[in-house]
Amino acid sequence: MRYAKPETATDAARLLAAEPGVARVLAGGTDLLVQLKAGLVEPDLIVDIKHIAGLRDITPEAGGFRIGAAVSGAQLGEHAGVRALWPGVVEGVTLIGSTQVQGRATMAGNLCNGSPAADSVPALVAAGAVAQIAGPDGARDCPVLEIPLGPGRIALAKGEIIISILLPARPARSGDAYLRFTPRSEMDIGVASAAVALTLDDGGRVVAARVVLGAVAPTVRLVAPAAEALIGTRLEDGALAALAAACSAACSPIDDKRGTIAFRTEVAGVLARRAAVIAYHRAGGRK
């Protein structure tokens, strides 16, 4: 195995594209090194992107923030601006693993690991985040929603790496929230998770919403019917019940050592309902 520390995104992309064998990107490493130690992956090349200029920066852009791919969860969690703008996104990222993991783990790494239960992805999708991808011949943008393809599979070609994620501006009177269910209060992989982002009119009615579920399907799932259940409402009980039902209907989870199909299906609806209420309050709604 070779270890490379390129200083530009283009060099990184070329190194990855040129590698005939197995190549992996190293940002935080909190997924990669676990797989390496367990012998699940035996890369011929590891490309450490932490030394590429800009990838460890959080820069304001177009009313939102561009988060470098090598920004750790701890660093993001300490950024007052991002916390104020998209608290749900920050909640998703800072729930990943322990304090120690937070010191390393990155949003981009969490996204590229391709786990259906990735904590940062639902809120990113709810917020409409866009990933900036560098390839051997230039960069492109891709909505975070389109990146996960299935367990361990992502929509990046060989040689492509995510160099940053753009969190867009947040419209007035809007808010987001992320909740996940884990048996313990910390340290577990999410058994079910839900992110909600919504915008209110000046009367407190929902005019726009995105409801996104995690760990209940092969990939993160944007649930349109759930969003529609909120549109035009002030999150009355009926609306929340409809939201929960729509979420449960959108689930296609598995039974595994962490949860059952019945449990994930029911709890996804509960979490979506609770996250919606938090987002509603953050948007200025009173319930």
Added chain:
Amino acid sequence: MALDPTGKRIFKVVGTRPPRPDGIDKVTGRALYGADVSAPGMLVGRILRSPHPHATIVAIDTSAALALAGVKAVVTAADFAPQTDPTLRDIQDNCMARGTVLYDGHAVAAVAATTAAIARAALKLIKVTYAPLPHVTDVDAAMRADAPVVQAGRALESVPAGMPDNVTHRCEFGHGDLDAAFGGADLIVARSFTTAATHQGYIEPHACLASMTGDGKGDLWCCTQGQFNVRTICAALLGIEASQLRVTASEIGGGFGGKTNVFIEPVALALARKSGRPVKIVMARDEVFRATGPTVSSSIDVKIGMTKSGRITAAEADLRYSGGAFPCLTIEMGAQAAFAAYDLAAVRTIGWNVLTNRPKEAAYRAPGAPQAIYAVESVIDEACQKLGLDPLEVRLINAAKKGTKSSYGPTFDDIGLLATLNAAKAHPHYRAPLGPHQGRGLSAGFWFNFGGNTCVSLNVNTDGTVGVTEGNPDIGGSRAAISQMAAEELGIPYAQVRTMIADTASLGYNDVTDGSRVTFAVGLATIKAAQDATRKMCARAARIWGIDPEAVEWVDGAAVPAGPNAGKFPPLTLAEIAAVSFQTGGPIAGHHEFNADGAGVSFGVHLCDVEVDPETGATKVLRYTVFQDAGRAVHPAYVEGQMQGGAVQGIGWALNEEYIYGPDGRLQNAGFLDYRVPVASDLPMIEAVILEIPNPGHPYGVRGVGETPIVPPLAAVSNAVSRAIGVRMNRLPMSPPRVLAALGAKG
């Protein structure tokens, strides 16, 4: 020895909270554990483990592995002379499978190489041809006539004819006429329970460094709860005399019963002998889960009869335990402990051990008792609910006390259950108000506690300090307690005593650190060794004063004339006598070697408040209080530590911990991510209330406290959850999916 007005001894050092002797090394990272030591020329050993839950080993081809540059030795079962003694044969076969692999993770071969990477690569080059066999992992399924046979011909004489091969033992305890007693009950409650296998969960994986000289002398450094036991077993498995093998116990990173036997030690020694070089083996975490000893999984039926006023008239239990692929007698402990807290006219417990394709059981803190008491305390709580009785009052009515004929046979001497129950009743926790979706659970439990083979030597140094050499690895702070007892008996300050743990060449045989025996038995031996030393020091003083040794006694750290007519001499302190010890006869030391008996049981009562989220089934522990009889708390902080640590292991066992096997018989959660031990943010503070009902069998009244704390919590948590959701829970762990399903079923 000073006495208080009521004639009870006043202790100066015992009962205080001095800093422990190994504290500074542990907080600075200097303490050396199993994996922290290396040796020149050392090879790295790694073990190849079966991916199959049950298979015949058709062939093992190690030639490619041996040919790999850097590989210095490969061993398989062929490198171990077969054992005739069944217990040793099981241990040997568990360390290295012979002919058949019996569980996922069973060791098949091992290599020693110059680097870890080469050792890992070599494992991949070992070609093992397996012929998979049908497997069974559930205890009840394994008991059926059509169940796959894990091992044939292992049934003891206790097993009735015609039982399936997997049933290896049947035991029965109890007394009285059950039918008549059940007849006298107003309410009969019968319920079945299952508990999953759980692991001790020590954070330090097994690790050892072995070396063998050309003439067959072995040296073994390892993390263990019993270096003498390791020597006995390894010497037998390697075919060398015990005197040829010296075992040194490293600091131990947790054990809880799981490091009372051997897994990698004989393999490392065999590799060392074959390669002629030191070999270090350190288990990976997944190996610890797959191939070291979880406690038994269980399936239990309990039936009790209770009068309207809360008197238990009759009690019966059928307990089915599986200790994995090798026979195991833990069922005897569970069957005896089940109803031990109760004064019963008629009681019977029948216990079974059943083989399954799971790793070989190792003791886990009061082995067998937590499962049994979980079932019993759950049924009693259900009866209290049905009769509208206060669960604590019902325990008080039925509590075993001095003179009670115990459910396992003997009549109890002084025991602390009543005092412990009354302490719980008087405690504010028991009457604190509860909110919605909250419940309070109560549970009482005990552990037998042992004495066992113990040797201590106590050396008086010429500078007046004292070295206590004992043979029991110290997990929970026992070195501090032993130093306290030595200082107390010698009448010198604690700081002048240092307790060290000897290797097997430096002290007589000591039983393993288990059975909550160390503070009791090693403490007792230390006191007697101190008395041996003070007798010798009194004799020296007598010779210095020219009077009869009988006329000298030891008081407050000095030799003094015994009474007025013995002569007027100023006291000779230990330091003064020690300073002239060379001139008065030579170095002074006290010794004591014995097989200690007279251990006193320790009872505990636990109170647990939980809140259950009705929409997700998640359980949050809000408050937890432990009441336990320590007889005499030598170092209260470490007694509290045992109470808090045991309670939290019990909470983990009740809520989230389990060995999860799929239909393929492979362990699915062999890591700390999905084998979910409680983390700091899961828990409230654990309040520990120590009671002291002295044990007549110990000069200071000491009772073992280490194991009792894990016995009550399973039911304390389960009763709390059951009351919070209004559904009796009967399966552990109560993971959120199961609680939510129970809530859904309730409608």
Added chain:
Amino acid sequence: MVTVTIWGNLRAYTDGRATLEVEAASFKQLLDRLALDYPGLRPQIARGVSLALDGRIYREAWFTPIKPDSEVVLMPYMAGG
């Protein structure tokens, strides 16, 4: 003469009797006498038996004196945790 209580599953070898009268003044004598009088007990005695004497448990102390009026109860050998 000493009255010994044995536990449930051993009664299969003492034709159902829970208590036995045995001539013995020490634990070893008791075990030897039992093995003689009740051969069915030999495997368990070989595996290990503990003695509860007046409520106090002796795991394997042969020479523990037993007084005729003592409560003598046999128990399986204790394995620890």
Added chain:
Amino acid sequence: MKTIHVATTVNGDAVEFICAPEESLLDVLRNRLGLTGAKEGCGSGDCGACSITLDGRLVCSCLVLAAEAEGAEIGTIEGLAIGDALHPLQQAFIDHAALQCGICTPGILVAAKALLERNPDPTDTEIRYWLAGNLCRCTGYDKIIRAVQDAAKKMRAA
């Protein structure tokens, strides 16, 4: 297989070593630099016994490649005490019997120190969530929380 030369700083001392590309920083600390205070409890970032600080950030050293340590500032348990003067947290853990077997203690002390540097007056809950990644199987965490609070109070007063 090419090894990598790394120059870094451990507990304030300049250190150089060579390592294999796939070697973890934990393995290097323990097997090449003789610093066995960090322990491997799981190798997967789930137990925290290998906690160190990397450029001031609390991390699991089993999840860091040794090659990544180039030019970094590493803090391990061996760096907490100054000579024989224990750090207030080390003293508090002894005074409060906040350890039994002690295998988790180095990782917890490094983590607690990192906490108090950011938050000198944490609540019990904040301590518990910060230390959620440091498993302890012996103590039930109670005395650990009390010891951290006691050290925090002393450090605030210092």
